[in-house]
Structure formats: C-alpha cells, structure tokens
Amino acid sequence: MRNADLLQYAARVVRGGVVRTALVLLAMGIGVAAVVLVSALGEGARRYVAEQFGALGTNLVIVLPGRSETAGAGPAIASGETTRDITLDDALALSRSLAVRRLAPLIVGLGAVRAAEGADARVREGPVLGSTSDFLAVRNMTLSQGVFLPDGDPHHAAQVCVIGGTIAAELFGTQPPLGRWLRIGDRRFRVIGVLAKQGTSLGLDTDELVIVPIAAAQALFNTEGLFRVLVEAKQRDQVPQAKADAEAIMQQRHEGERDVTVITQDAVLATFDRILGTLTLAIGGLAAISLAVAGILVMNVMLISVAQRRSEIGLLKALGATAAEIRRIFFSEAVLLALGGAAAGVAVGLLGQQVLVAAFPNIPFASPWWALVAAPLTAVVTAVVFTVMPARRAAKLDPVQALSRR
Amino acid sequence: MQSPSTPLIQLTAITRHFTVGDETVSALRGLDLSIAQGEYIAIMGPSGSGKSTLLNVLGLLDRPDSGHYLLDGRDVTGLDDDALARARREKIGFVFQSFHLVPRLSARENIELPMVLAGIDPAERAERVELLLRDYGLTQRADHRPNQLSGGQCQRVAIARAMAMRPSLILADEPTGNLDRHTGQDVIALLEGLQAAGATLIIVTHDPELGGRAQRQLHMVDGEIVPEAA
Ligand SMILES: Nc1ncnc2c1ncn2[C@@H]1O[C@H](COP(=O)(O)OP(=O)(O)OP(=O)(O)O)[C@@H](O)[C@H]1O
Ligand SMILES: [Mg+2]
Numbered sequence: 001m002r003n004a005d006l007l008q009y010a011a012r013v014v015r016g017g018v019v020r021t022a023l024v025l026l027a028m029g030i031g032v033a034a035v036v037l038v039s040a041l042g043e044g045a046r047r048y049v050a051e052q053f054g055a056l057g058t059n060l061v062i063v064l065p066g067r068s069e070t071a072g073a074g075p076a077i078a079s080g081e082t083t084r085d086i087t088l089d090d091a092l093a094l095s096r097s098l099a100v101r102r103l104a105p106l107i108v109g110l111g112a113v114r115a116a117e118g119a120d121a122r123v124r125e126g127p128v129l130g131s132t133s134d135f136l137a138v139r140n141m142t143l144s145q146g147v148f149l150p151d152g153d154p155h156h157a158a159q160v161c162v163i164g165g166t167i168a169a170e171l172f173g174t175q176p177p178l179g180r181w182l183r184i185g186d187r188r189f190r191v192i193g194v195l196a197k198q199g200t201s202l203g204l205d206t207d208e209l210v211i212v213p214i215a216a217a218q219a220l221f222n223t224e225g226l227f228r229v230l231v232e233a234k235q236r237d238q239v240p241q242a243k244a245d246a247e248a249i250m251q252q253r254h255e256g257e258r259d260v261t262v263i264t265q266d267a268v269l270a271t272f273d274r275i276l277g278t279l280t281l282a283i284g285g286l287a288a289i290s291l292a293v294a295g296i297l298v299m300n301v302m303l304i305s306v307a308q309r310r311s312e313i314g315l316l317k318a319l320g321a322t323a324a325e326i327r328r329i330f331f332s333e334a335v336l337l338a339l340g341g342a343a344a345g346v347a348v349g350l351l352g353q354q355v356l357v358a359a360f361p362n363i364p365f366a367s368p369w370w371a372l373v374a375a376p377l378t379a380v381v382t383a384v385v386f387t388v389m390p391a392r393r394a395a396k397l398d399p400v401q402a403l404s405r406r
Numbered sequence: 407m408q409s410p411s412t413p414l415i416q417l418t419a420i421t422r423h424f425t426v427g428d429e430t431v432s433a434l435r436g437l438d439l440s441i442a443q444g445e446y447i448a449i450m451g452p453s454g455s456g457k458s459t460l461l462n463v464l465g466l467l468d469r470p471d472s473g474h475y476l477l478d479g480r481d482v483t484g485l486d487d488d489a490l491a492r493a494r495r496e497k498i499g500f501v502f503q504s505f506h507l508v509p510r511l512s513a514r515e516n517i518e519l520p521m522v523l524a525g526i527d528p529a530e531r532a533e534r535v536e537l538l539l540r541d542y543g544l545t546q547r548a549d550h551r552p553n554q555l556s557g558g559q560c561q562r563v564a565i566a567r568a569m570a571m572r573p574s575l576i577l578a579d580e581p582t583g584n585l586d587r588h589t590g591q592d593v594i595a596l597l598e599g600l601q602a603a604g605a606t607l608i609i610v611t612h613d614p615e616l617g618g619r620a621q622r623q624l625h626m627v628d629g630e631i632v633p634e635a636a
Contacts, residue, residue: 320493320524400462
C-alpha cells in the first residue's frame with residue numbers, strides 16, 4: 001500500500017467517525033493546549049524575572065546584611081546572634097576596591113508623602129528610597145525633568161528629593177513639580193527632579209518612588225543600617241573580584257565577622273532560572289499526564305474501532321492485506337487523529353497565550369519553541385504507542401471469523 | 407489424477423475440525439479434490455456440511471489441520487500468513503453473500519481497494535476502475551456509496567472488486583443468497599461470463615437450478631464429497 005493511499009484511507013475513516021474523531025481531537029487538543037499554555041506561563045515568568053533583573057543595572061553586586069548560607073534570592077537569614085548593620089561608612093568603604101566603579105547605599109521604607117503647601121494636602125503612603133547621587137547610574141535610570149540627588153558628602157541630609165511621574169501628578173496635578181516642596185513625615189523636601197517612566201523593577205514601580213538623600217532616609221526611618229548596597233563593577237569580568245573585595249572589606253570592618261551576604265546578579269538570575277525552569281518542567285509533566293490520559297482514550301477508541309470494523313478488516317485480509325498493512329492502517333489513523341488534535345491544541349494554546357498577553361501586558365508570555373515541537377510530537381508518539389495494542393489485535397483477527405457475521 | 411497440465415487446485419486428504427467446548431466438529435474429513443484451470447464448479451449440500459469451510463480453505467483464508475493443498479502446482483499448506491496474503495491478492499477473488507463492501511467508500515473506491523492494497527499506480531488504477539465500472543454497468547453509480555445501491559448493484563460492485571486484480575480463481579459463497587431470483591440470475595450470468603473469459607469459478611449455492619448450470623457439481627455431506635446428491 002502506498003503511503004499516500006494509506007493516508008487517504010485513514011482520512012476517510014477519521015472523517016467518517018465524527019463522534020470518535022471529535023472525542024480524540026478534544027482529548028489530544030486539551031493535552032497539547034495545556035502543554036503550550038503552561039510552558040508559555042513558565043517561560044513568561046522566567047523572562048519577566050530576567051528582564052526585571054536586567055533593568056536593575058549591569059555588572060551589579062548586591063551587599064545585604066546578614067549571612068545567608070545559600071546566597072540565594074530570598075531574604076537574608078541571620079545566623080548566630082543579631083546581625084550587625086551595614087553602615088553608611090561600611091558602604092562607602094567598598095569603593096576602595098579597584099574593581100568597583102561606583103556604588104549606591106540603599107534604604108527603603110514606607111512614608112506618608114504629601115504636598116507641603118496647598119489646601120488639599122492628600123497623603124500618599126508609598127515607598128521612600130534613600131540613596132546617593134550614583135544611584136541613578138547604578139540602576140540605569142533616567143530623569144524626565146530636573147536633576148538627581150547632588151554629589152557631596154553622603155552624611156549630609158540635603159532637603160531635596162526626586163520623585164516618580166505618578167507621584168508628581170498626584171501631588172501637584174498639572175503644575176510643574178520642580179521647585180515645589182513636599183513632606184514626608186515631618187520633614188520637608190524640595191523636588192529637584194522627576195524620574196522618567198521605566199516600569200517596575202524588583203517589585204518597585206519607579207513611577208511611585210520618592211528618592212531622598214541617604215542621610216535624610218536614615219533620619220526619616222530612624223535607622224543607621226542600610227537595606228542594601230548596590231555595587232557596580234567596572235567590567236563584567238570584574239564582578240567576581242568586586243564580590244570578593246566587598247566580602248573582604250566588610251569582614252575587615254566587622255572585626256573578622258562574615259555577617260553580610262554578597263550576591264551577584266548572575267547568581268540571582270541563575271537561581272530564578274533554576275526555580276522557574278523546574279516549575280515549567282514540573283507543570284509540563286502534569287500536562288504530559290493529560291496526554292497520557294488522551295493516549296488511553298485513543299486506545300479505547302481504536303479498540304472500539306477494531307471491534308466495529310471486524311468485517312472490514314476481514315475483507316482487507318481477504319483482498320490480500322498483510323498483518324503489517326492492517327497495522328499500518330490503524331497507525332495512520334491514530335497519527336492523523338493525533339496530528340489533528342495537536343494542531344487544534346497548538347492553536348488553542350497560542351490563542352490562550354494571546355489572551356494572557358492581552359490580560360498581563362507586562363509579562364512576556366511566550367511558549368518556548370521546544371514546547372511547540374514537543375507537545376505535538378508527544379501527542380503523535382502517545383497515539384502511536386497506545387495504538388500498538390489495538391493495531392495488533394486487528395492484524396491478528398482471523399479473516400474467516402471476521403468476515404462471518406457471528 | 408494425472409493430467410497433462412497441472413491442475414489449478416489439488417487437495418489431498420484435507421481435514422479441518424473445530425473444537426467447541428469439549429466437542430470436536432469435523433467440518434472437512436479427508437478431502438481429495440482436483441480442479442483444472444478454467445473449470446466452473448458448484449459446491450452444494452445441506453447446511454453445516456462444510457461448504458464454506460472448504461471454500462475458505464481453497465481461498466487461503468483458513469488453514470487445513472492436515473493434508474496438502476497445491477495451488478498452481480505450489481504447496482501452500484506451509485506458507486506463512488504474509489505469503490498467503492500475497493497469494494490471495496494475486497490469484498484469488500472473493501464474492502460474499504453479504505457483499506462486504508466498505509460502507510464509507512463509493513462504488514469506485516470499493517472496486518479500487520484491492521489495487522490500492524497492492525500498491526498499484528494511481529493512474530493505472532483509475533484506468534482499470536473505469537473499465538470495470540463500464541463492464542459491470544456501474545458507471546452511473548460510480549460515486550454512490552453501498553447504502554445508496556440496490557443489492558444487485560452491490561453484488562456487481564463486489565464482483566468488479568473481485569476481478570480488479572484479474573485473479574485466476576473466483577470463489578463465491580452463496581453470492582445470490584441475499585438477492586431476489588431475477589437479480590441473482592444476473593449476478594450468476596456475470597460470474598459465468600468471467601469463467602468464459604478464462605477464470606476458474608467455484609460457487610457455493612443452495613439453489614439446485616443455479617448449481618445445475620455448472621460444469622461439475624460437488625455434493626458435500628458431513629464434511630465429505632459424495633458422488634451424487636443424497
Ligand atoms: N469457527 C467455527 N467454530 C466452530 N465450528 C465451526 C466453525 N466454522 C464452522 N464450524 C462448523 O463446521 C461445520 C461446517 O460449517 P460450514 O460453515 O462450512 O457449513 P456450510 O456448509 O457452509 O453451511 P451453510 O450452508 O449453513 O452455510 C458446521 O458444523 C459448523 O458448525
Ligand atoms: Mg456456508
């Protein structure tokens with residue numbers, strides 16, 4: 001039997017049995033669509049995280065208080081007694097390393113922000129960030145108006161701030177924000193710059209930020225300890241050196257105690273990558289189970305088909321079809337059904353992906369190419385594997401028995 | 407037994423028995439039979455006498471339990487399933503009482519089926535199918551499916567299908583069993599035409615009148631061929 005004829009014969013059967021075809025298409029389609037969609041979710045999340053960290057700035061080394069054994073992305077867990085703070089001077093000392101281009105100490109807190117003048121002094125509770133003039137460069141941020149925090153002694157708390165676009169609009173409406181004063185708690189700050197729109201980064205929406213000098217933030221939140229120190233290495237290949245230097249300097253300054261965690265962007269990214277990769281695989285495995293269920297359905301449908309078409313099989317044998325040819329006929333049917341189901345599944349999956357993209361435009365949902373290949377392939381392989389038994393049964397039918405209407 | 411040319415079919419001591427539960431039914435009890443190329447034979451006998459079983463053995467659909475079967479001078483008793491399938495494809499055409507057309511295929515496609523299975527080139531297939539459709543008066547019905555055809559038309563399609571591979575042996579098990587008398591006679595006439603063109607024709611029938619038209623009648627009783635009607 002020629003391959004083209006085989007396909008045509010199988011296509012006739014597939015088109016003939018509407019209900020069983022629809023059933024298999026549905027089961028296969030759901031399985032394949034699940035794989036496509038779930039992998040799109042996983043891949044989207046992975047890319048989202050990667051982009052978020054990418055926006056953080058390049059060649060970044062992050063120093064945080066407390067010793068985290070895993071040096072992972074999670075919050076530092078202190079081992080031993082109380083963790084010693086990282087002070088502003090600790091942070092500034094890091095610039096001794098030759099591998100460090102610049103650094104930005106960081107304090108983050110929630111503050112009640114409102115315009116200093118005007119009748120409607122609406123209070124906005126929002127993130128307030130304390131840092132230094134290098135923060136802008138370290139974080140790869142840009143301004144839309146004005147200037148950033150001034151250079152100069154970081155211990156000096158200048159009464160200036162830089163705010164995000166949303167804050168500017170909410171506090172001052174359509175009026176130009178530059179030169180205006182706002183209040184955080186009981187302190188006053190003059191707005192000297194407005195951040196350009198740059199989306200979210202590490203969960204903080206830059207449009208909603210208020211950035212004040214580090215010393216002002218220390219006073220505001222009544223803390224000496226820094227939340228983090230962002231250190232930018234001179235070059236990518238100097239990141240490990242910067243990390244080692246930071247660890248050494250901090251150890252030296254903390255009387256030999258290794259009580260800080262130094263993480264690099266690469267390490268964080270790798271961790272996230274691993275977690276999300278595992279997640280994608282795990283959920284992909286679940287989707288594969290749904291394909292296996294579809295496979296069992298295929299087997300049952302094919303068994304019913306064999307039972308219903310006994311006399312046809314007998315006839316084919318009488319006409320000279322060999323056992324191998326009978327098997328090939330059933331396999332072709334299964335493959336056709338699987339391909340149809342896979343096509344429907346991929347279409348539905350990609351459609352679902354579009355819906356996701358429309359619903360969450362920030363997250364780059366996209367099925368990785370391997371899912372688009374693996375899902376249909378798995379469907380076909382599943383269909384073939386689960387058709388082995390029915391096809392064998394058909395091929396083994398005794399033609400005399402099959403032809404007689406017993 | 408010795409004839410100048412080898413007979414098409416040579417059966418020696420063919421037996422076939424079925425076991426149902428504890429009982430063994432002997433459907434064929436040591437049959438000896440020789441059929442020459444081009445003969446027209448009617449197999450007759452009471453129900454259960456083994457006519458269909460004999461036809462199935464002759465058609466290589468069933469294997470005898472013992473004995474030897476020479477087809478065209480070749481011993482086919484020891485052949486494996488694939489070799490038997492090939493022999494059926496090339497040498498034997500079946501006509502069944504219940505037609506056994508594939509319901510989803512048109513008359514044309516049903517006739518084409520043996521050639522499709524044999525892997526014959528589509529162009530040649532189409533040519534041969536058109537000829538067959540014309541020969542069997544089915545051109546108008548070529549695209550109809552079996553459920554759109556009368557019994558007689560179905561059997562004509564089935565005969566055309568049996569002839570598609572130009573077999574030397576045509577086996578028909580009660581080919582008129584599902585047809586009215588008149589239509590049945592048309593079908594028999596068709597089959598006889600094939601025999602006249604050189605094929606060997608073996609028909610199982612309960613109808614003594616139809617059986618009488620054959621050159622030779624084989625009367626079966628209880629798994630054996632008997633000289634005259636009992
Ligand atoms: N598959 C089978 N299993 C058990 N017994 C069978 C089988 N096939 C045939 N037989 C028995 O073998 C005997 C011969 O059967 P066969 O079908 O050849 O008879 P027949 O002459 O064709 O009868 P009919 O005229 O009714 O078609 C019968 O007794 C039948 O019951
Ligand atoms: Mg019979």
